[in-house]
Amino acid sequence: MLTEIAQTDTPEATKAAINRAVLLLQAGEAVALPTETVYGLAADATNPVAVAKIFEAKERPAFDPLIVHLPQRKALPEVATIPDDLESDHARLIENFWPGPLTIVLPKTDAIPDIVTSGLPTVGVRMSDHSVFKQIARALDKPIAAPSANRFGRISPTSASAVAEELDGRIPLIVDGGACARGLESTIIRLEKARGPKPFIHILRAGPITEDDLKKFGKIVRESHNEAVEANAPEAPGMLASHYAPRTPLRLLSAPDEFVPQPGLRYALLSYRGQKKDRYLGLTDWAELLVLSPGSGKLPEAGIRFFHLLRQLDKFENIDEIIAEPVPDRGVGAAIMERLRKAAAGSGV
Ligand code: TXA
Ligand code: MG
Helix, strand or coil: CCCEEECCCCHHHHHHHHHHHHHHHHCCCCEEECCCCCCEEEEECCCHHHHHHHHHHHCCCCCCCCEEECCCHHHHHHHECCCHHHHHHHHHHHHHHCCEEEEEEEEECCCCCHHHHCCCCEEEEEECCCHHHHHHHHHHCCCEECCECCCCCCCCCCCHHHHHHHHCCCCCEEECCCCCCCCCCCEEEEEECCCCCCCEEEEEECCCCCHHHHHHHCEEEECCCCHHHHHHCCCCHHHHHCCCCCCCCEEECCCHHHCCCCCCCCEEEEECCCCHHHCCHHHCCCCEEEECCCCCCCHHHHHHHHHHHHHHHHHCCCCCEEEECCCCCCCHHHHHHHHHHHHHHHCCC
């Protein structure tokens, strides 16, 4: 299959790209679309045959459920039901964070076929804030299933060229909407009724909406594992911790002294700020050095660049090991650390 890349650099090109994407989605195809988090591989969520094409192109195992994106807030009741006792809590979150990088897990309706949720009774729902995605979703006027547009277990794409590296020849269209503004996948939460006035907010995946952003809406419960996949595939526990994996082995340090270079090996450093005072720069003669947040150490900037740099590190030849500095485990840093741990667990294969 020939994969077309549609540009959105002029109003005319954008219009043509949107029309092309909508036509293909209506025809039951899977196409790659930009979102504010990472690129998604999109299909009509109500069409099980179209959704099957997502699983096929990504080589995604059937037990890993997809996220559904709404064309507008008021479409939520079509795809999910909100429990009565949590209605106002959900309403507040939606009011504050949609459209945006927050996915909420809710009981699904019959409009969402089982293939989307891997047979689970719940569905993860969000609304993208990317202008091109929004226009496509509004024109299609249907819920869109869209996981990240990478092959299963690999590095999430934050640009159209990264999608092409993952899926070229497997899908008919990539809409190029530029580099993703957030660079990390959405925060995934689930609410649970608590005794007091505020609900528990279980964070199933850390992301751009941080614990600090969420804490005024409920009591935060950090979940370090992938609930949905674990419920579906308890027989494959080894797969759960590993994700976002570069082919080159990646080691996440917690302190500089943990690293002792072996003679003859070539190392790359993924540094947080690239500053000498952090004591990682001087540990060896790094064959490659990439910096998440050059100079200043800003976590949102590190988040935007994270997958892009991981992908770059993976392309260097003759690197024996990638060494990653930890970033502060707060704010967007918590999302980066979660992904670094998974990248370390799954790297080198
Ligand atoms: O930012 C994002 O969320 C991106 C963009 C494209 O929207 N999408 C994304 O999808 O990251 P994906 O497939 O890479 O991650 C989806 C994850 C699943 O692996 C699972 O962990 C969780 O969402 N998930 C989906 N449905 C769920 C459910 N019903 N219960 C719990 N977790 C669920
Ligand atoms: Mg993904």
